[in-house]
Amino acid sequence: MTDSSHNTPLKMDVTTYDDAAVLVITGSVSISDADRLQEKLEELAAERTPVIVLDLKEMDFICSAGLGAIIVGHLKCRHHAGQIRLACPAEAVRELLEMTCLTKLFDIYDSVEEALAGE
């Protein structure tokens, strides 16, 4: 197995809608990547996007600094009553969110569509 299989490079793609944005996160949010995620979320929050959905289906790892980046985004969004919603986390990531009790801060949805609809 090569190094890259342990640390799939972080890739982020944004799709914007009228009142929402979907940020697809692919790969690992590792110790050297958390700043990039935070910058992206702060950028979306600065645009006063009402709802930011993080599509976590292809995110295979996140460290506490990555979780911190999402929390910073959440705090920025709150300035304009915006919201970050999480969609489709892999099992290991879902367990991590539950263990850290971040499921109290963030709603988790089984699909991006449900997250956009908030149901």
Place this chain on the structure above:
Amino acid sequence: MIDKNIPTDLTAARHLTEEVLSLADAAGYSEDDRFAIRLALEEALINAIKHGNKFDPARQVRVSADVGNEQTTITVCDDGAGFDPSAVPDPTADENLEKPSGRGIMLMRAYMDEVSYNDYGNEVRMTKRRCTGLPHLAGHN
């Protein structure tokens, strides 16, 4: 067996993590075990670089990792002043949930089977027994 000093640098920390995970992979550790080892090691390295060495490039981080057939033991030591791990607030308490940091120690304890610090508080030693099943939360603080 890995036993080396790395610079106070997040990219160096990432490469070290890759090295340890390659050994765990070669030894046939499960995906869950590798996730746990990776998470705990990254948290220990972040703490050493950020809180211990305070990103000071003149300081180093000493890391040893023994990836065996039955368990993996990792030691991470920084050049900082040390700290009292028992004084770190519970990050799962409602009043701390919105704090962006402070989850590293809790995660190391949750995902590894044994976690201990030296008296000075600048070295953490963690052991992950090769197994399956969910991580545990008991006594994470």
